[in-house]
Amino acid sequence: DIQMTQSPSTLSASVGDRVTVTCRASQSISSWLAWYQQKPGEAPNLLIYKSSTLERGVPSRFSGTGSGTEFTLTISGLQPEDYATYYCQQYDAIPVTFGQGTRVEIK
Amino acid sequence: EVQLVESGGGLVQPGGSLKLSCEATGFALSSYSMNWVRQAPGKGLEWVAYLGSRGSSTIFYRDSVKGRFAVSRDTAKNSLYLAMNSLRDEDTGVYYCARGVSDGIPPDQFDYWGQGTLVTVSS
Numbered sequence: 001d002i003q004m005t006q007s008p009s010t011l012s013a014s015v016g017d018r019v020t021v022t023c024r025a026s027q028s029i030s031s032w033l034a035w036y037q038q039k040p041g042e043a044p045n046l047l048i049y050k051s052s053t054l055e056r057g058v059p060s061r062f063s064g065t066g067s068g069t070e071f072t073l074t075i076s077g078l079q080p081e082d083y084a085t086y087y088c089q090q091y092d093a094i095p096v097t098f099g100q101g102t103r104v105e106i107k
Numbered sequence: 108e109v110q111l112v113e114s115g116g117g118l119v120q121p122g123g124s125l126k127l128s129c130e131a132t133g134f135a136l137s138s139y140s141m142n143w144v145r146q147a148p149g150k151g152l153e154w155v156a157y158l159g160s161r162g163s164s165t166i167f168y169r170d171s172v173k174g175r176f177a178v179s180r181d182t183a184k185n186s187l188y189l190a191m192n193s194l195r196d197e198d199t200g201v202y203y204c205a206r207g208v209s210d211g212i213p214p215d216q217f218d219y220w221g222q223g224t225l226v227t228v229s230s
Contacts (some may be wrong), residue, residue, distance in 0.1 A: 034216035043203055043220035044152065086151055094213040095169045096154040
């Protein structure tokens with residue numbers, strides 16, 4: 001199975017900050033990577049797919065980059081509604097696998 | 108509007124069985140691939156099963172549930188199912204159904220998710 005490793009596990013940031021989350025794959029996954037946001041008690045919400053394509057309706061402060069084994073999710077100007085847990089997901093191979101999550105907390 | 112609504116979760120003893128349902132509205136299940144994804148309490152997301160738009164000819168499971176879980180659908184009811192047998196403590200969690208964007212293999216990104224249904228395996 002392809003292992004997905006996110007860093008950091010927890011991130012403390014203030015409103016307005018630029019936040020970056022990293023996701024590393026144990027082998028190359030080309031650009032077959034998605035990012036999700038999950039708030040407590042809610043289902044995950046798709047933010048970005050194919051590494052850098054923004055899902056419709058997602059604010060432009062979210063962006064994604066990377067290919068191969070290293071990927072980043074950036075939030076440019078953190079908003080109060082962005083405090084949540086973020087997961088990366090590879091879909092290059094079965095089984096589809098997720099990172100362990102990065103919790104973005106209020107500083 | 109696309110909606111997915113899961114049901115059927117509950118408390119079951121180890122070794123027991125449960126069948127989850129996911130009713131879809133706003134789109135036809137026969138046109139999309141569908142997945143089950145679970146989340147143990149306080150943990151991350153784990154993909155469980157995939158059913159392609161062509162139905163039973165394209166099904167995949169994670170290794171830990173092979174031979175115990177079975178995914179199916181009823182196109183007349185526009186519903187997806189997950190029959191779970193020989194349940195173990197480690198199967199405990201919230202189970203989500205999630206729609207795949209395309210019908211590709213492997214499953215791709217999941218654009219719509221249900222609210223989830225909680226399965227608790229405990230004696």
